Amino acid sequence: xxxxxAVIGIFAAAAFWWYRLKYMxxxxxxxxxxxxxxxxxMRRNKLRKKAAIAPVAxxxxxxxxxxxxxxxxxxxxxxxxDIIETRVREQIALIAGSDKQLDEAIAYAKWASDQVADVPTxxxxxxxxxxxxxxxxxxxxxxxxxxxxxxxxxxxxxxRERTGRLRRKLGLETVH
Numbered sequence: 099x100x101x102x103x104a105v106i107g108i109f110a111a112a113a114f115w116w117y118r119l120k121y122m123x124x125x126x127x128x129x130x131x132x133x134x135x136x137x138x139x140m141r142r143n144k145l146r147k148k149a150a151i152a153p154v155a156x157x158x159x160x161x162x163x164x165x166x167x168x169x170x171x172x173x174x175x176x177x178x179x180d181i182i183e184t185r186v187r188e189q190i191a192l193i194a195g196s197d198k199q200l201d202e203a204i205a206y207a208k209w210a211s212d213q214v215a216d217v218p219t220x221x222x223x224x225x226x227x228x229x230x231x232x233x234x235x236x237x238x239x240x241x242x243x244x245x246x247x248x249x250x251x252x253x254x255x256x257x258r259e260r261t262g263r264l265r266r267k268l269g270l271e272t273v274h
Contacts, residue, residue: 153210154223160231161199163224164240165190165207170220171260172247178208182247189243217260225267237268 157163169178169186176182187204194200214220232240244261265271 153213154220157206157210157224157227159199159203160228161190161194162203162206163227164193164243165203166210167220167224167228167240167264168243168247169204169207169211170214170217171244171257171264173211174217174256174260175254178211183208185247189247192243193239217256218263221260221264221267225264229268232268234270237270240268241265241270 154166157166165186168189169182172182172186173179183204186207187200190203190207191200194203210220228237228240241261241264244264248257
């Protein structure tokens with residue numbers, strides 16, 4: 099009888115430790131899955147951020163950069179309407195060398211505004227590109243284009259902050 103109890107005890111101990119190891123293995127797999135999901139989310143967010151700035155990062159012409167920043171600020175928190183597009187077109191026409199250049203700049207600006215939801219990123223990237231290319235008068239002209247493209251009654255809540263950011267990024271003195 100004592101041999102039977104010993105065998106049952108050995109089987110019970112083996113079953114207990116097998117169950118215990120299986121449980122620990124399942125817990126380790128769950129932790130590994132959670133870590134994998136977090137890492138995947140971090141990679142996707144990183145790629146999403148890169149994709150978000152890509153339309154602005156590839157701008158290689160000052161007129162296109164100006165059109166993009168004016169359009170982004172004017173159309174923040176709303177779709178680009180025909181009215182906004184017309185106002186931006188009128189402002190960019192002042193600096194565009196030709197109708198073709200104007201059409202290309204407006205088309206790209208409209209597309210980029212739809213692609214990039216983060217207006218501060220647009221301001222940062224375009225100002226970084228434009229700052230060494232423009233003199234003080236041209237920088238002020240760019241700011242006046244932003245103001246002219248948006249009627250005062252239609253300006254969104256962040257408009258003043260966005261124009262202040264553009265002013266700072268262009269290296270102009272801030273007006274209080």
